[in-house]
Amino acid sequence: MSDEEGSKKKSKKRKSQTLGEIANIQHEGSFLIQPESKVAQLDTSQWPLLLKNFDKLNVRTTHYTPIPSGSNPLKRDIAEYVKTGFINLDKPANPSSHEVVAWIRRILRVEKTGHSGTLDPKVTGCLIVCIDRATRLVKSQQSAGKEYVGIVRLHNAIENEQQLSRALETLTGALFQRPPLIAAVKRQLRVRTVYESKLVEYDPERRLGIFWVSCEAGTYIRTLCVHIGLLLGVGGQMQELRRVRSGVLGEKDNLVTMHDVLDAQWQYDNNKDENYLRRVIFPLEKLLVSHKRLVMKDSAVNAICYGAKIMLPGLLRYEDGIEINQDIVVITTKGEAICLATALMTTAVISTCDHGVVAKIKRVIMERDTYPRKWGLGPKASQKKMLIQKGLLDKHGKPNENTPASWNQGYVDYGAAQKNVTATEIETPAKVGLCFYSQHAGSYPLLAYLWYYRGVILQNKLAIVLIRDQAFCFS
Numbered sequence: 001m002s003d004e005e006g007s008k009k010k011s012k013k014r015k016s017q018t019l020g021e022i023a024n025i026q027h028e029g030s031f032l033i034q035p036e037s038k039v040a041q042l043d044t045s046q047w048p049l050l051l052k053n054f055d056k057l058n059v060r061t062t063h064y065t066p067i068p069s070g071s072n073p074l075k076r077d078i079a080e081y082v083k084t085g086f087i088n089l090d091k092p093a094n095p096s097s098h099e100v101v102a103w104i105r106r107i108l109r110v111e112k113t114g115h116s117g118t119l120d121p122k123v124t125g126c127l128i129v130c131i132d133r134a135t136r137l138v139k140s141q142q143s144a145g146k147e148y149v150g151i152v153r154l155h156n157a158i159e160n161e162q163q164l165s166r167a168l169e170t171l172t173g174a175l176f177q178r179p180p181l182i183a184a185v186k187r188q189l190r191v192r193t194v195y196e197s198k199l200v201e202y203d204p205e206r207r208l209g210i211f212w213v214s215c216e217a218g219t220y221i222r223t224l225c226v227h228i229g230l231l232l233g234v235g236g237q238m239q240e241l242r243r244v245r246s247g248v249l250g251e252k253d254n255l256v257t258m259h260d261v262l263d264a265q266w267q268y269d270n271n272k273d274e275n276y277l278r279r280v281i282f283p284l285e286k287l288l289v290s291h292k293r294l295v296m297k298d299s300a301v302n303a304i305c306y307g308a309k310i311m312l313p314g315l316l317r318y319e320d321g322i323e324i325n326q327d328i329v330v331i332t333t334k335g336e337a338i339c340l341a342t343a344l345m346t347t348a349v350i351s352t353c354d355h356g357v358v359a360k361i362k363r364v365i366m367e368r369d370t371y372p373r374k375w376g377l378g379p380k381a382s383q384k385k386m387l388i389q390k391g392l393l394d395k396h397g398k399p400n401e402n403t404p405a406s407w408n409q410g411y412v413d414y415g416a417a418q419k420n421v422t423a424t425e426i427e428t429p430a431k432v433g434l435c436f437y438s439q440h441a442g443s444y445p446l447l448a449y450l451w452y453y454r455g456v457i458l459q460n461k462l463a464i465v466l467i468r469d470q471a472f473c474f475s
Contacts, residue, residue, distance in 0.1 A: 048074055049285040050293060051335040057295065057317035058351065064316060064333075067298040069371045072334050073283035078274045082108060083132040085281035090255045091119050091127040091243075103258065104129050107265050116141035116246050117217060125243030126251055134284040136365050140327070140340065141287060144247030145195065147214045152225040154207040155235035161202035164209050167231045168197045171224060180222045192219040208239065248290050256280050284365065285337050291329040292319045294358065296338065299374040304330065304338050305366050308375070310359045312350070318358075322347045328359060332371075339364045380411070 044054040050073075076084065091100055097118045105113040114135040116128035125148075130138050158164060172194045179187050197213040213221065222238045229236025244251050264276035296304065300314030310330060322328060322343050330338045341359035350358060376385075387393045392402050399408055 049283065049289060049335055050331050057319055059317055060315050064297040067371055070332055070334050070336055073285045073336060078277060082281055084134060084284050085131050086134045086284055086287065087129045087261060087281055088249050088253055088255050089127045089129050090257050091124055092258060093122055093124050096121050097127060101129055104261060107262055114138035119243060123241045126246040126249060128246050128249060133367065136363050137284055137287055141247050143217050145214065146217055146243060147245035148221050148241055149212050149244050150221050150241040151239040152209045152211060152228055152236050153239045154229060157207060158232055158234060161199065163232060164202055165199040167228050168199055168211055170231060171227055172197055177220055177223045179220055192216050194219060248287065285335065288329045288337055291327060292322050294318050294328060294330045295333060296330055298333060298371060301332055301338055301371040302369060302373050303375050305364055305368045309357045310341060312353055312356050312358055315358060318347060318350050320347055337365045
């Protein structure tokens, strides 16, 4: 027997063994997907800015078409990054806040800058300087809480430092304050809240006390020091002050000096090195990390930028703990802030409804047309465009003398201004049914009986309402 015949027999035996094993596996194996409690978890705890803990948001739907527009805030090109950023600046002593902000505008060669709340010329510390698009957040940052470390000088000696500590504890809560003479505002009595204060250190020889205070925006620490002196009966005045926190950012959150900003811009201008600018400037989304989030579909983004209502069908995810009238931030799937809004639905209502207005826009942040337009593509809108092209509607989409009657009867222009309503009493109405009209966000429901006269109600033309057993025709 030749070698070739022997190798053929061996290969046949191997094939038969392999086929036998496969047959046994097919007969003995269950080939069923067993139910498991384990679900693949995506760890988003280290994701940046507004995408942090994205997996913990409630999912309304996962069906949407991603659009290759926009970008993650940290990956914007440098020109866009600067225009949508802010600087956590360590304000130097002596220049005013207005001067410092003007210098930043000149250094970075941008159109607009704004700050998070005025600091007196001698005061140092956190001053959030917003650039171009980020200036839309200035108002919300100015009203955010502040923290200060100050030095108070007492005019006479006190028995012990416990007295000063008790005086600071007494001056917490809602306090009456009149702005000091040095302030550039109208000197009228106002109420400001001091949330917490504590004594850090007291030097009895020099009669100097270092204290920390957390307070509402607009609180005058200079006035607080005068009140401490009055409460102790020895008199006092503020010696020195530093702001250690403004809103969500403190002096440990990448605080930079004027020289850092100047050097970063010089490096970019001369060496085209943008790393220093990216370290000095933060994306505006960092200011909004404490807000509750709504995540919108990419197709709804540009409509919101143009002022459309934030509706439930465009919502992808939403956060726990949303309450009515709470300030929230609306974001894209890439983590960009679209707008600040006021919630009109709670988390519980969002989870149970399938239609309605979720929130009312407070301030649009994103530039228009960053994402493409995705409205006006439905059958009615397409038909309207065709009629405009044929001259059957005017250029604004309003009816003219050539408009077909079928369009006038079937089309409802919800954006049109409502006409003045006049009422005339009808003697013999015929009852149709009972309708409830109500709007969200706590408005009073209107209960109306709809009637029709001689069997006809023209849409948007005639409505007959029963008020106190009398029928009125509204046209």
